[in-house]
Amino acid sequence: MARYLKTSDIAKAVGVHVNTVRLYEAQGFLPPILRSPAGYRRFTRAHLEQMRLAYLALKYPYAGGKQVVVDLVTYAAEGDLGMAMELAYEYLTNVRMERTHAEAAVEFLERWAQGQSLDMTKHTLTIGQVAKHLGVTIDQLRNWDRNGLLDVPRDPETNYRLYSATEIGRLRVIRMLRQSGYSLMAILRMMRRFDAGERERLREVLDTPGDNEDIETVADRWLTTLAQQEERAQAIIQQISAMIDLGQP
Structure with a gap:
């Protein structure tokens, strides 16, 4: 992988539009991004993994609560992966409780x-x-x-x-x-x-x-939705774990 990545590289790797990358940057869901002398963004592998986490976590629906996933993505962007992991397990707990109900x-x-x-x-x-x-x-x-x-x-x-x-x-x-x-x-x-x-x-x-x-809401197929959200919660945990490993010597 090249030392630096472009916005288009990040978008392509995650499978999103470049505007989504820019939006996540503006909302504080990505770490600060350095610029080249010509003003181009210089993304790193850490930015790519954070973008993967953000896109995975922030997609609707939020069966375990939207705020907890927003917070875990924000903490991860700020470098506090321990707190992000803690909140990921909180999200998993919330989803499992909803599924039990x-x-x-x-x-x-x-x-x-x-x-x-x-x-x-x-x-x-x-x-x-x-x-x-x-x-x-x-x-x-x-x-x-x-x-x-x-x-x-x-x-x-x-x-x-x-x-x-x-x-x-x-x-x-x-x-x-x-x-x-x-x-x-x-x-x-x-x-x-x-x-x-x-x-x-x-x-x-x-x-x-x-x-x-016409399926108007995820609650029209609620049991399936909750099963999918539990799988997503586990994927979030795995992504944060991979990010922690990436930052370890």
Whole structure:
């Protein structure tokens, strides 16, 4: 490798546009870059490895939190690879925690789908009572209803929604899936299959958009996204390790 690299060399090696290299430099994600007497940037191998780290870490999505990856890239650019490594493991921990929550929500769903009652309410409740009972807002309940996640019977005289144990149990599943990161579209897809009699493949359905669906968010295939983010976290750790080795005599 030549002693110095050009902006185009860095861009080509990482697989990005030269403007991305310049943007990362401007944002402080690369170490200070010396200039030639003619004003050209003089990149080194250290800059190249830092650019690889930055591009790997800063790509959307950020299942384990955006700020932690921004901080670890910044620390690495400043030469503190120990702190960068510490934050990389924090990011890995965050992703694994989110993945655990997502898996637990699916297990909760599967238990409900196999017929276990998840609520023992003896009488029907109004929307306000249900909101208080489940710790959600009335607007959330109305939104889930409008989006087709459940069909709540109404009082024939007042037209008010009346929630029984059946609806409340279903709402518990919806709430847990939402709190664990799944999108409304993914939950709707799964609920439609459930209502059609599907009971065995709901985990797969929850994570697999149909051919006629537009994927609008990573939460439409949340389990896959989290698995990919755990792999990325491990790759970040390996890249920082390689940078540490590069700087050692």
